[in-house]
Amino acid sequence: MPTAGIPSKRPKYIPFGYKLMLTYMVFIIIPVIAIGFFSHSMYQDSIRVQTRNNIQGTLVQMKDNIEYKMADVVRISDMLYGDYSLIQQLRNYEKGWESYERTTKIVMPKFSIAVHSTGLHIAMFLFLANDTYPEVYYGSFAQERPDLLEGNFNIYHLKRIEEKAWHVDFPPEQFGETKVWQRVERDMEFKRISLLRRLVDFQKPLELKEIGFMRISVRTEELFQAVDYRKIGNGSALIIKDEYGRVLYRSGEMPPSPSGGPNNEAEYLTITESVGDQSWQLTAFVPLTVMERDSQKVRMFIFLICFLCLVIFTFAGMFISRYFSLRINKIVFVLNAFREGDLRKRMGYRGKDEFSQIASALNEMGSNIDRLIEQVYVAQIEKKEAELESLQAQINPHFLYNTLSSISRLAQFGEVDKLQRMVLDLAKFYRLSLNEGRTVIPIRSELEQVQAYMNIQMTKFGDSVSVFYDIDPEIVKYVTVKLILQPFIENALEHGWFGTPIHIRLSGKKEGDDIVFKIIDDGIGMSPELIRQIFDPVDGLNTGFGIRNVHSRIQLHFGARYGVTIGSRPGIGTTVRILIPARR
Structure with a gap:
């Protein structure tokens, strides 16, 4: 990856x-x-x-x-x-x-x-x-x-x-x-x-x-x-x-x-x-x-x-070269700002020499590049949001169908308490999924959605599924992109569970200026080749679309140093690490 x-x-x-x-x-x-x-x-x-x-x-x-x-x-x-x-x-x-x-x-x-x-x-x-x-x-x-x-x-x-x-x-x-x-x-x-x-x-x-x-x-x-x-x-x-x-x-x-x-x-x-x-x-x-x-x-x-x-000679040399070095330093300063992503820096020279022409060209180039980046960024956000909606459109009906089937069986066998809990958790899950259309939500809401999802699964499968939460209370006051935890827990249940009971551990801690989530399971694990295909699909394969979607949305909102990493060994289990910045 x-x-x-x-x-x-x-x-x-x-x-x-x-x-x-x-x-x-x-x-x-x-x-x-x-x-x-x-x-x-x-x-x-x-x-x-x-x-x-x-x-x-x-x-x-x-x-x-x-x-x-x-x-x-x-x-x-x-x-x-x-x-x-x-x-x-x-x-x-x-x-x-x-x-x-x-x-x-x-x-x-x-x-x-x-x-x-x-x-x-x-x-x-x-x-x-x-x-x-x-x-x-x-x-x-x-x-x-x-x-x-x-x-x-x-x-x-x-x-x-x-x-x-x-x-x-x-x-x-x-x-x-x-x-x-x-x-x-x-x-x-x-x-x-x-x-x-x-x-x-x-x-x-x-x-x-x-x-x-x-x-x-x-x-x-x-x-x-x-x-x-x-x-x-x-x-x-x-x-x-x-x-x-x-x-x-x-x-x-x-x-x-x-x-x-x-x-x-x-x-x-x-x-x-x-x-x-x-x-x-x-x-x-x-x-x-x-x-x-x-x-x-x-x-x-x-x-x-x-x-x-x-x-004496140093000051004389500095005085002689000052006229030229100041102009070159301005150009280098603006170029460095452009390289670091600040395209709003501008410079101005009096006169009609070569330096004034260079300054004018750089100012115009910065404006054009800034405008193009803004357009591409907006397009990328719209694309990722559309992918998220598409993903939810694909996942939610299937999840809703399975949950309603479970509710029907519970009603058939008269298990009213479980039936009530599952209906309440399902309602809570969809209420938190909508989030009034917001993309960035509090970490508290993201954790509540995961808990509602797991409650539904544990009601359906009983002791075959268990989850342990290791969440630092300090992180609930920060925000995250929505729907970054539940897809990985769902993947663990869908693809990592093979008959025997499965245990899932969800941890969240603040490390410096970052927040690190880990989803750890003891399922069947994944091969290195499969992990590589998830992040770098080839030959038209669409493996791990949901994982790539989460990874791309995190990087789009927070920067290239954040995102998802996966470590796994077949037969032992899988660890998913999610890194986001600590923003209030």
């Missing part, structure tokens, strides 16, 4: 006025934007180079500061490493009182002088091969506290660290050169780093013998105090890594990646400087937004110029 048509979407198009100004704007706006873009790009590159140079200079200053403090710690180790008198004392293996005298009056004062020779908070650990010297230390060797030892030193025997990996793997000695910065023992826990260096007997330069081992521990925060991300800008990060790629110090809050840098390093400018003799790397991660802040003023100025040009 045909379904209600859905209004097609209007195709999108560029207004005529915009088309007129498009070429004008393209040849003006695009060059301005291109010039602004390339100017900004060149300035951005210049800012980036300048920013890189500034940050590189800052990193060099940080590097120099770190190397200065590292050199200060190395200087302390040099004081002990090159002290010949200290080396001589450490080679002396005399025990007893002389050992105590050497320790307290010669060795320990030298260590104390070294510890206090710098402003750094250092803690010194000395491991001596000469076990005639007593061990002098604070706290526990296994649970050392370098933070509590700052400004002081501990003396241990070398055998305590003979199996320590950081001592075993220490590089071979090159006189005056071999020293390593490394985190050992609890340095990581206390955020420190240690300078490791041997004490050697250099009496025989070709046979440098280890007579002790120095470990000078210093705070990383103090050693790398100059490494401050705020010196290069908020959002930046500074990272120092050792020669093995391990992070020694970080300044700046930034989500780290496994490499130690930010997660998305593509969004950062990366600058690296080498620090000290250990191949440490000082790396700066500078967000590109820092550089963009420097170029923001120029960018905003360029964007402002482009925007002003866009506004």
Whole structure:
């Protein structure tokens, strides 16, 4: 069956006025934007180079500061490493009182002088091969506290660290050169780093013998105090890594990646400087937004110029095209009104140009089409009313004959009560069918007619026919085209009933701005082919004339989106759906 048509979407198009100004704007706006873009790009590159140079200079200053403090710690180790008198004392293996005298009056004062020779908070650990010297230390060797030892030193025997990996793997000695910065023992826990260096007997330069081992521990925060991300800008990060790629110090809050840098390093400018003799790397991660802040003023100025040009040229183009676009828009407006069914729209132009001729032709065309549609509409209404009268003329005599026959049988068998009810229902049915000649009637009257019809049928057939009403009381205040429900109930009894009892359900509800009726039966049903022939008869078949008549009258009065739909399955039953607008 045909379904209600859905209004097609209007195709999108560029207004005529915009088309007129498009070429004008393209040849003006695009060059301005291109010039602004390339100017900004060149300035951005210049800012980036300048920013890189500034940050590189800052990193060099940080590097120099770190190397200065590292050199200060190395200087302390040099004081002990090159002290010949200290080396001589450490080679002396005399025990007893002389050992105590050497320790307290010669060795320990030298260590104390070294510890206090710098402003750094250092803690010194000395491991001596000469076990005639007593061990002098604070706290526990296994649970050392370098933070509590700052400004002081501990003396241990070398055998305590003979199996320590950081001592075993220490590089071979090159006189005056071999020293390593490394985190050992609890340095990581206390955020420190240690300078490791041997004490050697250099009496025989070709046979440098280890007579002790120095470990000078210093705070990383103090050693790398100059490494401050705020010196290069908020959002930046500074990272120092050792020669093995391990992070020694970080300044700046930034989500780290496994490499130690930010997660998305593509969004950062990366600058690296080498620090000290250990191949440490000082790396700066500078967000590109820092550089963009420097170029923001120029960018905003360029964007402002482009925007002003866009506004000025747009208004100029609109002013130039206004004369033509207004006339075209009027024509399009009237044509759209014609397309939506409003043929009473008119337009007028002064002058004798092409637009005035088009307006005159459209006005005349609208009048002619409106008059023709009015004539066709009236003819269609008259035709459908004639078909309705013809249908009633065909149905009513047959229905009247059968009902009178039933009344005769009831009189013959003396069933007075049934006889009276049937006569009253028949009178009510025909009174409601006439409706004083009106085509549009209240839904209440339509439902009363259906009820009168069903009362007659139930009186005739008894329990073989039953009907259930599911009507929303709200809908009785609206109107409908007359005789749209009874033909479908009659069809269910005439064509869907085959011996066994039949049940019919009539429902009516308001859905949004529409009213939906459903006539549901459990009769023998219909095939899809039969339903198709009802709404689209072929080869002269006249199947379903009454259904088509109801469907056509509804669409003629209320529009193409309303009407009748049928769903059915053979052996199960049929559902008829009737859609009309909710009109008071």
